[in-house]
Structure formats: structure tokens, C-alpha cells
Amino acid sequence: MTQLYALTGKLAELQGMADTDDEGLKEALQHAMDEIQGEFEVKADNIVMLRRNLESDVTAIETEIERLTELKRIKANSVAQISDYLRRNMEAANLKSIKRPLFTVTLALGKEKVIVDNEGAVPDELTSVKTSIAPDKNAIAAKLKEIREHNEAVRKRMAAGEDAEHELIEEPAYAHLERGDSSIRIK
Incomplete structure (x- = not known):
């Protein structure tokens, strides 16, 4: 089957030749253009079907991404819960370090962080301004x-x-x- 761009070129070429006074030639050109347009429409059908197949693939991939994202979230939560479980029990047992042949677990003090209780009372020299234009x-x-x-x-x-x-x-x-x-x- 002819490629779409080739059909487009043939159709444009015939349209350029259609500006003639010879009725017999005009009729033959119109017949040829109708045949090419028929092929063009069949090719367009095939392209639309391919496009629909690809769209369904995209939908399936998006669904799989959502499923894997949810699975990742669940696994990450499990890691955080297990780590928190170990941390709380080490604190309760007053253990600062556990040395094993394959790894060492150390209970480190948490980083100090600032909690601002009243933003309006913070002095200007301790604030930063963000502007977006x-x-x-x-x-x-x-x-x-x-x-x-x-x-x-x-x-x-x-x-x-x-x-x-x-x-x-x-x-x-x-x-x-x-x-x-x-x-x-x-x-």
C-alpha cells in the first residue's frame, strides 16, 4: 500500500494539473484524484486505528503507573513504620547502638528544628522575602x-x-x- 505522504504528493500534483480547459483531461484527472482520495481515506482509517491502539497502551501504562505508585507508597510507609518501631524500642531500652556482623544500628539525636509560633512577631532581619514575577x-x-x-x-x-x-x-x-x-x- 502506498504511504500517506506519497498519496498527498500525488493528490497535490493532480490538483495542480486540474486547471485546464480540456474537459476530457479534467474528467480523467478528477477520476484519478477520486481514486487517490479513496486510498487516502483507507490509509487515514488505518492511522486512526493505530492511534487508538496506542491510546489504549497509554491508558494501560498510566493504570500500571498508578498501581506501582500506590505499591511504592505502601512499601515506603512500611519502611518508615519499621524504622520508627526500632527507634522507639531502642529509646525505651536506652540502647544507643546495636552492632551486628552485617550492619550497625545507631540511635542518633534528632536535629533541632525551629517552630515559629507567631510569624508576625519575627524581626524583619530574620525573615526572607520571596517574589514571583x-x-x-x-x-x-x-x-x-x-x-x-x-x-x-x-x-x-x-x-x-x-x-x-x-x-x-x-x-x-x-x-x-x-x-x-x-x-x-x-x-
């Missing part, structure tokens, strides 16, 4: 679209013969609009 892309997009629409209207007036070039708004250098890739929708 990020561009508001929605506001920027609205402004850029507004400028584009204004300039399009002015250019139409200029094309009609009006002297309106002084009304054009310069597009900002800090951002621009760019169209993303097109997408397909399969229902």
Missing part, C-alpha cells in the same frame, strides 16, 4: 490581538486610498502571537 500571557495575547485588529482595519482603509498610515500602531518587541500546530479531532 511572570508575564500575564492572557493579557498580552489580548493586547496583541487588539493591535493586530486595529492595524488590519487601518490597512484596509489605506488600501481603499485613505491616508491613514500615521494611525498604525507599532507591534511590541517583547512578545508576538504564533499559531500552534493544527490538531485532529476523532469522535
Whole structure:
């Protein structure tokens, strides 16, 4: 079976040749384009089926990731509970160290940590300030679209013969609009 890009090339080539006055040639070209379009549609069916298979694989992988994540959480909790069990019993027995042939368990003092009881009472020299500045892309997009629409209207007036070039708004250098890739929708 022909590859999709080859079909696309053939179809584009035939469409380019379709601009002719010869009715017989036009009819033959249209017949050839209909055949290629039929092949194109069959290829599209196959691609959609492959896509659906891959989507089901993705779903299965996501489910397995969730299952393994839950298993990891359970195992990590078990490790923490077993370690805590050993620590509490060593503290209760007043044992600081257990030496075995394969390992040594040492009961270490916990690290001191600060608990802030009243944040408002902490002196300024003992605080840090965190600031986050990020561009508001929605506001920027609205402004850029507004400028584009204004300039399009002015250019139409200029094309009609009006002297309106002084009304054009310069597009900002800090951002621009760019169209993303097109997408397909399969229902």
C-alpha cells in the first residue's frame, strides 16, 4: 500500500494539473484524484486505528503507573513504620547502638528544628522575602490581538486610498502571537 505522504504528493500534483480547459483531461484527472482520495481515506482509517491502539497502551501504562505508585507508597510507609518501631524500642531500652556482623544500628539525636509560633512577631532581619514575577500571557495575547485588529482595519482603509498610515500602531518587541500546530479531532 502506498504511504500517506506519497498519496498527498500525488493528490497535490493532480490538483495542480486540474486547471485546464480540456474537459476530457479534467474528467480523467478528477477520476484519478477520486481514486487517490479513496486510498487516502483507507490509509487515514488505518492511522486512526493505530492511534487508538496506542491510546489504549497509554491508558494501560498510566493504570500500571498508578498501581506501582500506590505499591511504592505502601512499601515506603512500611519502611518508615519499621524504622520508627526500632527507634522507639531502642529509646525505651536506652540502647544507643546495636552492632551486628552485617550492619550497625545507631540511635542518633534528632536535629533541632525551629517552630515559629507567631510569624508576625519575627524581626524583619530574620525573615526572607520571596517574589514571583511572570508575564500575564492572557493579557498580552489580548493586547496583541487588539493591535493586530486595529492595524488590519487601518490597512484596509489605506488600501481603499485613505491616508491613514500615521494611525498604525507599532507591534511590541517583547512578545508576538504564533499559531500552534493544527490538531485532529476523532469522535
